[in-house]
Amino acid sequence: MADQYAQFGEDKRLSEIPALRWEEPPEGPVLVLLDQTRLPAEEVELVCTDASALVEAIRSLAVRGAPLLGIAGAYGVALAAVRGFDVEEAATALAGARPTAVNLAVGVRRAQAAHRDALARTGDVRQAAQAALAAARTLHREDAEASARMAGHGLALLDELLPGGGHRVLTHCNSGSLVSGGEGTAFAVALAAHRAGRLRRLWVDETRPLLQGARLTAYEAARNDMAYTLLTDNAAGSLFAAGEVDAVLVGADRIAADGSVANKVGSYPLAVLARYHHVPFIVVAPVTTVDPDTPDGASIEVEQRPGYEVTEVTAPQVPVAGAGGGIPVAPLGTQAYNPAFDVTPPELVTAIVTEEGAVSPVTAEALAELCARSRQVTIS
Numbered sequence: 001m002a003d004q005y006a007q008f009g010e011d012k013r014l015s016e017i018p019a020l021r022w023e024e025p026p027e028g029p030v031l032v033l034l035d036q037t038r039l040p041a042e043e044v045e046l047v048c049t050d051a052s053a054l055v056e057a058i059r060s061l062a063v064r065g066a067p068l069l070g071i072a073g074a075y076g077v078a079l080a081a082v083r084g085f086d087v088e089e090a091a092t093a094l095a096g097a098r099p100t101a102v103n104l105a106v107g108v109r110r111a112q113a114a115h116r117d118a119l120a121r122t123g124d125v126r127q128a129a130q131a132a133l134a135a136a137r138t139l140h141r142e143d144a145e146a147s148a149r150m151a152g153h154g155l156a157l158l159d160e161l162l163p164g165g166g167h168r169v170l171t172h173c174n175s176g177s178l179v180s181g182g183e184g185t186a187f188a189v190a191l192a193a194h195r196a197g198r199l200r201r202l203w204v205d206e207t208r209p210l211l212q213g214a215r216l217t218a219y220e221a222a223r224n225d226m227a228y229t230l231l232t233d234n235a236a237g238s239l240f241a242a243g244e245v246d247a248v249l250v251g252a253d254r255i256a257a258d259g260s261v262a263n264k265v266g267s268y269p270l271a272v273l274a275r276y277h278h279v280p281f282i283v284v285a286p287v288t289t290v291d292p293d294t295p296d297g298a299s300i301e302v303e304q305r306p307g308y309e310v311t312e313v314t315a316p317q318v319p320v321a322g323a324g325g326g327i328p329v330a331p332l333g334t335q336a337y338n339p340a341f342d343v344t345p346p347e348l349v350t351a352i353v354t355e356e357g358a359v360s361p362v363t364a365e366a367l368a369e370l371c372a373r374s375r376q377v378t379i380s
């Protein structure tokens, strides 16, 4: 274990390695990304000097996870502005890099609006660029604050739903510090339970095909000394049947106005299992992930990804997306169905936890309030 992670060194913890950071070396400002396609075996940093490099990093999931995509998108607009590229063109490319996670477009729009307003007010491109950068930094800070608050609200909800402590929580995909300006969304709740001595077990779905659970969540759990066990996605059912799951905690990429939740593919089957076995299915996401302009689950565009992500497995040193070139696990030429997300209907969602509290049950009134709040937060 130590050898495999030697590159990190014992003095570094994943939660302290920023998923992204803005730097201003003499040769010009850059956005530095921790390449998540190479984790956990290798700590490789990508230095983005323009929006097109960031678009590729988003498409390849080198940087990923709804809240972090919003932060990255905002910094991408600032990067284009400070380096004198066409800001509107960069914003369009960034917002369209991945369709499902609403936070990406929200973050891009936030920095774009700051840039436009400052340019209209001052006519000074330098001031406009600094306004875009300030908006990105504010979004980054706000997300870290939201993560901490979601962790507190989520733990309080677990304690309320599961009296007696010793929570056994199953999570899917990765929703920790690698998707956030802070410690994440759903994973941050599990981490808070761990720190409070009330996490008996974290069940970690490997999350095929890109293995965000095995590669990222298991590594974050290990680095935080949490009691965790990795499982294949298709083993989750037997855990529920054995009565080993007290609650499911997942993140979200977009929550429609009717409470439908788009999240990593495999989340919907977990919601069905949870309902059948009378286990709470809890969604943890910032208010900005609620999208009032998407009326229902059928309106959510679900990203379809390359088939080779299913028909091939790749070693960490081979980029996961874009190159193909992995080790075939199916006959060459096999067609694959590879949606990146699925949609859970509101009736299967026990609670939605945001930085403003836990909404349970998820009623039409509660959703209307979340939508109104999202509009306020998104505009500001």
Ligand SMILES: CSC[C@H]1O[C@H](OP(=O)(O)O)[C@H](O)[C@@H]1O
Pocket: 061, 064, 065, 066, 067, 172, 173, 174, 175, 179, 185, 186, 212, 250, 251, 252, 253, 263, 264, 265, 340
């Ligand atoms: C809470 S954001 C993390 C969210 O994003 C993941 O998708 P991806 O890895 O494709 O960016 C997954 O849906 C997680 O729940």
